[in-house]
Amino acid sequence: MAYLLELKKVTKRFGGLVAVNRVDFTLEPGRIVSIIGPNGAGKTTLFNLITGIYKPDEGEILFEGRSLVGLRPDQITAQGISRTFQNIRLFGNMTVMENILVGMHTRFRASPVDILIQTPRFRREEQQLREEALQLIRFVGLRASPDELAKNLPYGEQRKVELARALAARPKLILLDEPTAGMNPQETAETTRLIRRLRDELGITVILIEHQMRVVMGISERVTVLDYGEKIAEGTPEEVRRNPRVIEAYLGRGVAIGAIA
Amino acid sequence: MLRAKTMEWVTQIRNGRSIYLVGVLGYIVAALLLMNWLSQPGLRDAVWYPLVSALAFAAFLGSLLVIYYAPLAGAVKAILGLAILLVLLPILGVRNTFLLEVATQVGIFAAMALGLNIVVGFAGLLDLGYVAFYAVGAYLWAIFGSPQANIAFGTNRFPLEPEWFFLFLFLAVGVAALTGILLGLPVLRLRGDYLAIVTLAFGEVIRVIVNNLDKPINLTNGPQGIRPVQRPPLFFKPWLSALGIRLDDPTLYALYFYFLVLLVIGFAIWLARRLENSWVGRAWTAIREDELAAQAMGIPLVRMKLAAFATGASFAGAMGMIFAAKQYFINPESFTFMESIGVLVMVIVGGMGSIPGAIVGATVVTILNLQVLKGLSLMLNKLRQAGVVIPIINFPLSQWPTQLEPAKYERLVFGILLILMMILRPQGLIPERRHRMELAEALGREERAEPEQLPVEEELPPVIPAPEVRPTRD
Numbered sequence: 001m002a003y004l005l006e007l008k009k010v011t012k013r014f015g016g017l018v019a020v021n022r023v024d025f026t027l028e029p030g031r032i033v034s035i036i037g038p039n040g041a042g043k044t045t046l047f048n049l050i051t052g053i054y055k056p057d058e059g060e061i062l063f064e065g066r067s068l069v070g071l072r073p074d075q076i077t078a079q080g081i082s083r084t085f086q087n088i089r090l091f092g093n094m095t096v097m098e099n100i101l102v103g104m105h106t107r108f109r110a111s112p113v114d115i116l117i118q119t120p121r122f123r124r125e126e127q128q129l130r131e132e133a134l135q136l137i138r139f140v141g142l143r144a145s146p147d148e149l150a151k152n153l154p155y156g157e158q159r160k161v162e163l164a165r166a167l168a169a170r171p172k173l174i175l176l177d178e179p180t181a182g183m184n185p186q187e188t189a190e191t192t193r194l195i196r197r198l199r200d201e202l203g204i205t206v207i208l209i210e211h212q213m214r215v216v217m218g219i220s221e222r223v224t225v226l227d228y229g230e231k232i233a234e235g236t237p238e239e240v241r242r243n244p245r246v247i248e249a250y251l252g253r254g255v256a257i258g259a260i261a
Numbered sequence: 262m263l264r265a266k267t268m269e270w271v272t273q274i275r276n277g278r279s280i281y282l283v284g285v286l287g288y289i290v291a292a293l294l295l296m297n298w299l300s301q302p303g304l305r306d307a308v309w310y311p312l313v314s315a316l317a318f319a320a321f322l323g324s325l326l327v328i329y330y331a332p333l334a335g336a337v338k339a340i341l342g343l344a345i346l347l348v349l350l351p352i353l354g355v356r357n358t359f360l361l362e363v364a365t366q367v368g369i370f371a372a373m374a375l376g377l378n379i380v381v382g383f384a385g386l387l388d389l390g391y392v393a394f395y396a397v398g399a400y401l402w403a404i405f406g407s408p409q410a411n412i413a414f415g416t417n418r419f420p421l422e423p424e425w426f427f428l429f430l431f432l433a434v435g436v437a438a439l440t441g442i443l444l445g446l447p448v449l450r451l452r453g454d455y456l457a458i459v460t461l462a463f464g465e466v467i468r469v470i471v472n473n474l475d476k477p478i479n480l481t482n483g484p485q486g487i488r489p490v491q492r493p494p495l496f497f498k499p500w501l502s503a504l505g506i507r508l509d510d511p512t513l514y515a516l517y518f519y520f521l522v523l524l525v526i527g528f529a530i531w532l533a534r535r536l537e538n539s540w541v542g543r544a545w546t547a548i549r550e551d552e553l554a555a556q557a558m559g560i561p562l563v564r565m566k567l568a569a570f571a572t573g574a575s576f577a578g579a580m581g582m583i584f585a586a587k588q589y590f591i592n593p594e595s596f597t598f599m600e601s602i603g604v605l606v607m608v609i610v611g612g613m614g615s616i617p618g619a620i621v622g623a624t625v626v627t628i629l630n631l632q633v634l635k636g637l638s639l640m641l642n643k644l645r646q647a648g649v650v651i652p653i654i655n656f657p658l659s660q661w662p663t664q665l666e667p668a669k670y671e672r673l674v675f676g677i678l679l680i681l682m683m684i685l686r687p688q689g690l691i692p693e694r695r696h697r698m699e700l701a702e703a704l705g706r707e708e709r710a711e712p713e714q715l716p717v718e719e720e721l722p723p724v725i726p727a728p729e730v731r732p733t734r735d
């Protein structure tokens with residue numbers, strides 16, 4: 001089966017620190033997989049490598065068989081990879097609607113001339129995409145008004161806007177960096193259901209960085225474990241949970257992970 | 262609760278619209294009467310005349326603001342505004358061309374502020390060398406629209422005929438935009454402070470080049486400047502006389518430049534608004550808000566920043582050219598760092614990112630500098646000549662040092678204005694739409710507490726200062 005995403009021996013160093021160390025990773029389309037690991041394991045750095053924010057020092061990253069290395073983040077987004085950020089990065093002084101429309105940036109076709117003389121093409125496109133944005137708002141279950149400024153929303157709602165904004169580009173692959181961080185159990189359950197719907201209803205492949213084991217165990221078909229930048233285990237949630245290296249990686253640092261043990 | 266009250270209020274206003282129309286008209290008539298009264302010849306010599314006439318003109322221009330804020334139908338507002346700009350002001354201006362001169366200068370700065378607002382307000386790129394593009398436009402026409410080009414190229418083909426003016430207006434737009442792109446290409450990869458410093462330097466470099474390019478080939482005539490600069494053609498003069506309107510050439514030119522500037526402003530507003538409400542404007546704002554996230558949304562940073570830079574620069578280029586033709590004479594002194602700062606102050610005072618704000622900011626600052634400070638200086642001179650002594654401290658005004666003339670307080674005024682704005686109204690006189698919403702929101706919320714932000718782990722901690730820490734690639 002052809003891989004949607006393939007990482008070959010990817011390495012990233014920050015000065016003397018090896019944040020990601022010769023990581024191999026493959027992903028078939030239509031999967032939901034998780035990346036877990038203690039704080040500072042290199043999970044976010046891995047996302048930053050895939051999305052082009054960092055360039056790998058070594059190794060190869062292929063998306064649909066084509067190399068992503070050397071492409072700018074905006075070009076990678078245009079290829080069909082969207083993401084959310086661990087610490088929410090919304091455009092605070094823009095409305096919910098505008099945030100989502102910015103997420104659709106790669107899909108606008110109206111030229112500057114269309115914009116200036118407001119051709120039917122411009123109006124039609126603007127209207128269509130605004131309607132689609134409203135659908136996305138409903139899809140992620142946002143209660144806030146589309147005209148609310150993003151920064152005025154409560155935390156949980158902001159997370160939803162960020163997800164809607166990432167979906168707006170109609171990605172093939174979405175990278176979610178700790179989407180349930182800071183959420184209460186009810187919100188977490190809601191988000192978990194939502195992530196499953198991304199794949200089931202929209203057909204989007206999902207990579208998830210997650211700390212809450214309940215979420216990881218609940219929805220991921222495969223789990224990759226990073227520790228000190230290295231991949232130390234990979235497999236089904238059940239396999240990973242029993243893996244002695246994984247238990248050591250967590251317990252060795254005195255981190256209580258009741259959900260695993 | 263508060264919201265319901267506001268709604269009630271709004272409907273009341275809607276129903277009582279005619280009262281507001283009467284109010285607005287009353288204001289306009291009052292301002293006109295005041296200006297008419299001031300135009301009596303006998304008053305000109307009064308000590309207070311310069312200051313009061315400056316304030317009266319400001320009050321008259323203020324009627325545009327009154328119209329803008331009045332709860333009237335859009336069409337009514339448009340008619341009133343156009344009547345003032347296209348009819349009343351020109352009529353007043355024919356009686357006193359100085360008013361036209363001031364209005365034109367306000368207009369030139371307003372168009373520049375609109376352009377800089379795209380760069381600084383929309384896209385969040387701090388450009389401290391904006392005047393460079395103004396200089397490019399001005400010198401483009403000054404060189405070819407004067408005998409200067411003969412000296413530089415050893416011909417006698419120049420100055421170009423007035424008819425070339427309009428072709429050159431487009432050229433000035435293009436050349437300024439191109440200069441913006443050429444400067445932007447290396448510079449726009451820099452962030453924040455660095456961009457500010459490099460653009461500042463660029464502005465100075467252009468001025469120094471212009472100041473020194475009288476040798477080896479004399480292109481700009483150095484510090485002496487270029488004179489006379491060709492004016493645009495008075496192609497409509499026969500039409501006017503056919504209509505029985507007879508005006509002398511200086512008045513005609515004053516009117517001409519006034520309308521020309523008005524036309525460019527109209528175009529600038531139209532352009533800025535259309536861009537603002539499209540994917541282009543949203544991409545600019547996204548870059549201003551969070552560059553990294555913007556790029557992750559698929560926005561090509563360098564290309565969009567270049568577009569903002571070039572658009573802003575093109576406004577300055579057009580205005581520079583009109584300025585050169587209007588002044589008849591230009592030299593490097595018109596293009597100092599203070600001019601860049603001045604336009605920036607206009608944008609900040611008006612409200613960053615706000616189109617009406619840029620215009621109001623330009624008006625306030627220009628009137629303050631051009632009229633109020635000058636008026637104060639004139640007043641002081643008159644008092645000095647009259648041998649007035651400040652009472653309590655017994656200080657004879659004749660000993661007031663000329664260095665301390667109010668007309669020289671421009672920098673002080675910028676400083677005080679900025680400080681006052683930062684303290685009293687950091688979002689500007691007419692805040693950007695989004696900031697206005699935020700204010701409304703704050704009012705609507707009453708005392709409901711802000712939702713507590715959960716502390717989240719910093720995503721890209723610059724643990725080790727490696728060159729990769731900043732994603733500078735594009």
Ligand SMILES: Nc1ncnc2c1ncn2[C@@H]1O[C@H](COP(=O)(O)OP(=O)(O)O)[C@@H](O)[C@H]1O
Nearest residue numbers: 014019039040041042043044045723724725730
């Ligand atoms: N921009 C950066 N500069 C220097 N060090 C960094 C940078 N980004 C991440 N790191 C370091 O790389 C390591 C992995 O970080 P990260 O990928 O954020 O971990 P995780 O997301 O798994 O918690 C950490 O030690 C972190 O401090």
Ligand SMILES: [Mg+2]
Nearest residue numbers: 043044045086
């Ligand atoms: Mg992380």
